[in-house]
Amino acid sequence: xxxxxxxxxxxxxxxxxxxxxxxxxxxxxxxxxxxxxxxxxxxxxxxxxxxxxxxxxxxxxxxxxxxxxxxxxxxxxxxxxxxxxxxxxxxxxxxxxxxxxxxxxxxxxxxxxxxxxxxxxxxxxxxxxxxxxxxxxxxxxxxxxxxxxxxxxxxxxxxxxxxxxxxxxxxxxxxxxxxxxxxxxxxxxxxxxxxxxxxxxxxxxxxxxxxxxxxxxxxxxxxxxxxxxxxxxxxxxxxxxxxxxxxxxxxxxxxxxxxxxxxxxxxxxxxxxxxxxxxxxxxxxxxxxxxxxxxxxxxxxxxxxxxxxxxxxx
Numbered sequence: 001x002x003x004x005x006x007x008x009x010x011x012x013x014x015x016x017x018x019x020x021x022x023x024x025x026x027x028x029x030x031x032x033x034x035x036x037x038x039x040x041x042x043x044x045x046x047x048x049x050x051x052x053x054x055x056x057x058x059x060x061x062x063x064x065x066x067x068x069x070x071x072x073x074x075x076x077x078x079x080x081x082x083x084x085x086x087x088x089x090x091x092x093x094x095x096x097x098x099x100x101x102x103x104x105x106x107x108x109x110x111x112x113x114x115x116x117x118x119x120x121x122x123x124x125x126x127x128x129x130x131x132x133x134x135x136x137x138x139x140x141x142x143x144x145x146x147x148x149x150x151x152x153x154x155x156x157x158x159x160x161x162x163x164x165x166x167x168x169x170x171x172x173x174x175x176x177x178x179x180x181x182x183x184x185x186x187x188x189x190x191x192x193x194x195x196x197x198x199x200x201x202x203x204x205x206x207x208x209x210x211x212x213x214x215x216x217x218x219x220x221x222x223x224x225x226x227x228x229x230x231x232x233x234x235x236x237x238x239x240x241x242x243x244x245x246x247x248x249x250x251x252x253x254x255x256x257x258x259x260x261x262x263x264x265x266x267x268x269x270x271x272x273x274x275x276x277x278x279x280x281x282x283x284x285x286x287x288x289x290x291x292x293x294x295x296x297x298x299x300x301x302x303x304x305x306x307x308x309x310x311x312x313x314x
Contacts (some may be wrong), residue, residue: 006143007116008089010126010152016090017123018116024161025110030220084145091150091162096135099153106165107151113160123160130154138165195252202259 006021034043047056063080064072091113115123130137130153137152141162149165174180227233 004114008091008141009116010093010113010137010139011090012093012126012137015122015126017126018119019091019113019123019160020116021162022112022114023109024112028214028217030217030224088142091139091141091152093137093139093152095138096130096133097138098134099136102136102151103171105171106168108164108166111162111164113152113162127154127158127160130160192249192252195249195256199252199255199259202256 002022004020004022008019008021010017010019035041036043047058047061048054049056062074062076064074066072139150139152139162141148141150143164149167151163151165153161153163155161223233
């Protein structure tokens with residue numbers, strides 16, 4: 001059974017709902033230790049002075065903020081403690097907003113909120129009221145000595161979910177991405193748009209998170225088990241990827257054909273999609289090759305046929 005990582009109360013108006021906080025996710029990342037390849041011993045990291053190369057005792061280490069290269073301002077622990085937010089035990093709801101108005105970029109880490117002993121009725125009342133109104137509570141809470149912005153919402157499975165949030169100045173504005181400027185100069189025709197919409201519709205379905213698995217993590221764990229059992233692993237060389245500009249319409253048609261189950265048509269369209277549109281250089285090579293063959297005394301009919309064949313393929 002999971003353990004509560006925080007206990008307190010949800011506060012809105014003059015109403016308090018005692019709750020317990022649980023992490024809603026458990027990371028399954030495969031973690032490795034650093035080892036000495038010769039001895040197999042664990043490698044430990046040491047705190048070493050950049051000036052002397054000697055190890056620095058923990059009690060001599062202080063926090064410094066870099067103002068410029070090799071220029072720091074030292075901050076004492078007492079100075080930071082004086083700035084710590086008051087260690088309150090309340091999730092103070094400041095506003096109720098529509099969930100659709102919040103960009104998912106602002107959500108950080110999800111938690112479950114469960115009612116504390118004797119708080120079942122007030123918890124259920126807030127849960128049902130939020131569900132009926134379709135609103136999300138925007139609140140502040142102090143977790144691990146840090147004040148955090150968060151959102152409270154009523155989930156469909158009858159539990160209240162709290163998600164910590166990023167502040168507005170922490171979200172990178174998309175206007176800072178230079179590559180997005182190219183979008184303004186690109187036009188999409190009606191046929192391309194219609195086919196893209198058809199492809200989206202053909203792949204549409206109900207959300208079922210259990211159908212999506214971390215296949216990379218599963219392969220890593222399988223590799224670990226096989227090596228632990230003494231199996232020799234042969235590393236396959238990576239295949240080089242061809243950098244070709246696809247034909248957008250052919251790619252859309254191939255995708256639709258694949259979804260609809262027309263394998264022959266899908267293969268045909270996929271080959272067309274892989275061909276670069278600008279392919280004038282091969283023609284130039286063919287004509288110079290024809291000239292070389294003509295000089296060597298070969299019949300002119302054969303080079304012409306070859307050139308024509310290349311033209312039809314392109």
